[in-house]
Amino acid sequence: MDKQLSKPDAIIQQLILLAMAVLLTLMLGVFGIHRIRVSDPYIKSVLSISGNAAQGQAIFQMNCAGCHGWQGDGSVGPSLQGVSKHKSRYGLIHQVVSGETPPMPQFQPNTKEMADLLSYLETL
Template identity: 65%
Template sequence: MQKATLPLQRRFLVLLLSLVALGWGGYLLLGQLSPPDPYAQAVFSAAGSAERGQSIFETNCGVCHGLRGQGNIGPSLYHVSKRKSTQALIQQVVSGRTPPMPQFQPQPQEMADLLSYLETL
C-alpha cells in the first residue's frame, strides 16, 4: 500500500512545485512589465474633477501652456491625452525631465484633477 501511493504523492509534489515556480515566474515577469508605482496607483484611485483641474492648470501651467492649454512657451496641449498615456502624462508632470518645464509634486488628488482637465483639451 505504502509503495503504491508514494510515487503518486511524489508526482503530485512535483506538479505542485512546478505550479508554484510557474506562478512565481509569472509574478516576477508581470512585476517587470508594470512595476508597482504607489503614486500612480493613488492617482488612479482618486476621482478627478476637470473643474478643479482647470484652476490648478491656470495657476501652475497656464504661463507656459496658455491659460486654455493652447500653447505659448510650452507646446499646445490640445488632444494631449489622446497622444500620451495617463502614465506618460503623470511622468511629464512629476519627473522634471524636460526643462524648462519644472518638476511638479501635486497631491494624488490634484494630479487626478489635472488629468481630468487635460482630457477635456
C-alpha cells in the same frame, strides 16, 4: 543541389528565430515597464481617485497656463490640445511630476490635485 537549398533555408530559419527572440524581449520589456509604473504607489493612488476637471482647470491655471496658455493651446511651452490622445495617463503623470523635459519645472501635486489635473488635461 539539396545542400545548396538547405543552407539558405537554415539561414532563414535562424533569422526568423532571432526576430521572434527580439520581439519577445521587447514585449517583456514593455510589460515590465508597465508593471513598474502600475506598482508605483503615487500613480496607483492618482488613478484610483476620480478627478474633478473644474478643479484641475484651476490647478492648471495656477501652475501650467503661464507656459502652456490659458486654454492649453501653447505659448512658451507646447500646446496640450489633444495631449491625452497621444500620451497615456501614466505618461501624463510622469511628465508633470518628473521635470525631465526642460525647461518644464518639476511639479509635485498631491494625489487628488494630480487626479484633478489629469481629468482636466483629458478634456483638452
